[in-house]
Amino acid sequence: MLAEHRPQLIRFFTSRTGDAAEAEDVVQEIWLHVARAGGGPIAHPLAYLHRVGMNITLDRLRERRRRERREQGWTDATTATAGNQAVDEAPSPLAVAEGRERIRALGAAIDKLPPGAARVFRRHKLDGLSHAEIAAELGISRSAVEKHIAVALRHLREALE
CATH class of the missing domain: 1.10.8 (Helicase, Ruva Protein; domain 3)
Structure with a gap:
C-alpha cells in the first residue's frame, strides 16, 4: 500500500x-x-x-x-550578550589553570603564616567571624586582631607576588 x-x-x-x-x-x-x-482493511x-x-x-x-x-532558555541562562553578540563569559582553560595554581599558592602561603596571624586570619576570612568575635574568643584586643590580620595580609601579598 x-x-x-x-x-x-x-x-x-x-x-x-x-x-x-x-x-x-x-x-x-x-x-x-x-x-x-x-493489518485490518482500510477503506481509504x-x-x-x-x-x-x-x-x-x-x-x-x-x-x-x-x-x-x-535551547533558547539554556542559551539565555548561560550566555551574556553585548549588543546583539553573544559573549561567552566562561573562563578560558588557561585562566582556569592559572586560577588553580593561584589557589594552590595561596593555600601554601596561608600554611606558612605565623601561628597567631594564621589563627586570626582563618577565623575572620574563612569562618566569617568579626574582629570583635575573634577578640572575645581569643581573649585579645580588637587592635591585636587587626594587627594579626594586617600581618597575614602583608605576608600573603608578598608570597603571591
Whole structure:
C-alpha cells in the first residue's frame, strides 16, 4: 500500500515541511507506524497515510519547537550578550589553570603564616567571624586582631607576588 503511494507522499510532505529530507523521514515513520499497527482493511488507504503523516509532521514540529525553546532558555541562562553578540563569559582553560595554581599558592602561603596571624586570619576570612568575635574568643584586643590580620595580609601579598 505504501510503496505505490510513496512518490506522491514524498511530494506532499515536501510541500508541507519545505524539506525533502524531512519528507523522507516522515514517509519512513509512516511505514513504521503502518507496520506496527498490524493489518485490518482500510477503506481509504491514501487518506489514512496522509492522516498518519500529518500527525507525524505535527509531532515533529512540536518537538522541534520544544527543543528550540529549551535551547533558547539554556542559551539565555548561560550566555551574556553585548549588543546583539553573544559573549561567552566562561573562563578560558588557561585562566582556569592559572586560577588553580593561584589557589594552590595561596593555600601554601596561608600554611606558612605565623601561628597567631594564621589563627586570626582563618577565623575572620574563612569562618566569617568579626574582629570583635575573634577578640572575645581569643581573649585579645580588637587592635591585636587587626594587627594579626594586617600581618597575614602583608605576608600573603608578598608570597603571591
